[in-house]
Amino acid sequence: xxxxxxxxxxxxxxxxxxxxxxADPGFxxxxxxxxxxxxxxxxxxxxxxxxxxxxxxxxxxxLAALQYGQEIFEGLKAFRHPDGSVWLFRPEMNAARFxxxxxxxxxxxxxxxxxxxxxxxxxxxxxDWVPSAPEQSLYLRPFMFGSETLIGVRASNEYTYxxxxxxxxxxxxxxxxxxxxxxxxxxxxxxxxxxKCGGNYGASMIAEHEAHAQGCGQVLWLDSATRSxxxxxxxxxxxxxxxxxxxxxxxxxxxILAGITRDSLLTIAAAHGLRGVERPLGxxxxxxxxxxxxxxxxxxxxxxxxxxxxxxxxxxxxELVVGDGSPGVKTRELRAHLTGIQFGTEPDVHGWLxxxx
Ligand code: PLP
Ligand code: COI
Numbered sequence: 123x124x125x126x127x128x129x130x131x132x133x134x135x136x137x138x139x140x141x142x143x144x145a146d147p148g149f150x151x152x153x154x155x156x157x158x159x160x161x162x163x164x165x166x167x168x169x170x171x172x173x174x175x176x177x178x179x180x181x182x183x184x185l186a187a188l189q190y191g192q193e194i195f196e197g198l199k200a201f202r203h204p205d206g207s208v209w210l211f212r213p214e215m216n217a218a219r220f221x222x223x224x225x226x227x228x229x230x231x232x233x234x235x236x237x238x239x240x241x242x243x244x245x246x247x248x249x250d251w252v253p254s255a256p257e258q259s260l261y262l263r264p265f266m267f268g269s270e271t272l273i274g275v276r277a278s279n280e281y282t283y284x285x286x287x288x289x290x291x292x293x294x295x296x297x298x299x300x301x302x303x304x305x306x307x308x309x310x311x312x313x314x315x316x317x318k319c320g321g322n323y324g325a326s327m328i329a330e331h332e333a334h335a336q337g338c339g340q341v342l343w344l345d346s347a348t349r350s351x352x353x354x355x356x357x358x359x360x361x362x363x364x365x366x367x368x369x370x371x372x373x374x375x376x377x378i379l380a381g382i383t384r385d386s387l388l389t390i391a392a393a394h395g396l397r398g399v400e401r402p403l404g405x406x407x408x409x410x411x412x413x414x415x416x417x418x419x420x421x422x423x424x425x426x427x428x429x430x431x432x433x434x435x436x437x438x439x440x441e442l443v444v445g446d447g448s449p450g451v452k453t454r455e456l457r458a459h460l461t462g463i464q465f466g467t468e469p470d471v472h473g474w475l476x477x478x479x
Contacts, residue, residue, distance in 0.1 A: 123235035154248035158240035158285035186268030186278035195265035203466030299434035300342035301333035307346030315377035358422035419450025429457035
């Protein structure tokens with residue numbers, strides 16, 4: 123395993139400036155002092171693993187990722203516990219997904235131990251940046267891109283890995299209404315929907331814009347072939363609670379991102395009297411279930427978003443209110459349980475936390 127070596131000359135942010143930043147961190151407004159950096163070439167493989175000052179890196183504008191979109195990323199968080207200790211949540215799941223995304227995009231996977239070393243050392247070196255205020259955490263953004271100067275179309279022959287760290291609040295502070303766009307699709311059989319590549323997000327911006335114009339916070343994506351199956355939301359997986367005590371989420375079919383929060387909620391569901399079920403979820407079933415009361419709650423989840431109650435679904439022809447239009451009881455319980463584990467106020471019976479400092 124390669125070790126990310128810290129550059130001792132990285133300038134440190136004075137404590138009072140960190141305190142000021144943590145008073146209102148936003149999401150990506152401030153960055154910690156170090157970033158992880160490594161390079162890949164065919165001759166040397168992954169090399170030059172380092173923790174350097176966060177800031178610009180010299181790149182040629184003809185680089186492969188800018189021309190042809192070979193880029194993947196991850197998102198994970200470190201949490202401060204009441205005793206001051208700092209913990210990463212399920213980082214090996216992100217490391218494994220990062221490697222799977224790399225394979226889909228014809229990129230060289232970063233070895234899992236290297237990924238884990240980068241995030242662990244980045245947090246270790248920047249512990250003062252890990253917030254202690256409720257709901258706040260340190261978000262880590264590992265990403266990799268084709269960095270060869272390349273105008274001819276083929277897979278890049280050089281890659282750059284970077285991991286940035288930033289204090290954050292949850293991404294969606296309010297309950298969400300979701301917009302079912304009739305015009306755009308996120309994913310298709312054989313496409314990149316199951317990979318966390320930047321292009322998926324670039325392609326979804328227009329639908330997100332449409333959602334906002336419709337008074338909705340995000341999109342609820344349906345399958346592109348038949349527009350009859352629910353897939354996921356923008357930046358989040360989608361789940362419903364049924365009157366029969368199930369927590370249902372669309373099964374992973376290669377077109378949906380295998381969310382780590384999704385997996386965690388399915389696992390803790392039993393503690394809340396719910397059976398976690400992964401199966402195809404029809405859009406017609408979703409609408410009729412909301413109307414009949416068979417579906418009592420809807421929610422969306424992700425690392426940045428945490429758990430967002432979904433209180434409404436809107437299409438060009440129909441507007442549905444979920445339950446009584448306020449966050450559901452089970453949604454609130456699941457959110458409190460998950461964040462309790464992350465922030466160290468609920469027991470970590472599944473062994474999901476990795477201590478950093
Ligand atoms: N689906 C999409 C499209 C996402 O961008 C995310 C965020 O990472 C998720 C689902 C949730 O995944 P996770 O819980 O691993 O953050
Ligand atoms: C995450 O939850 O980590 C995401 O990637 C969502 C978003 C900020 C793109």
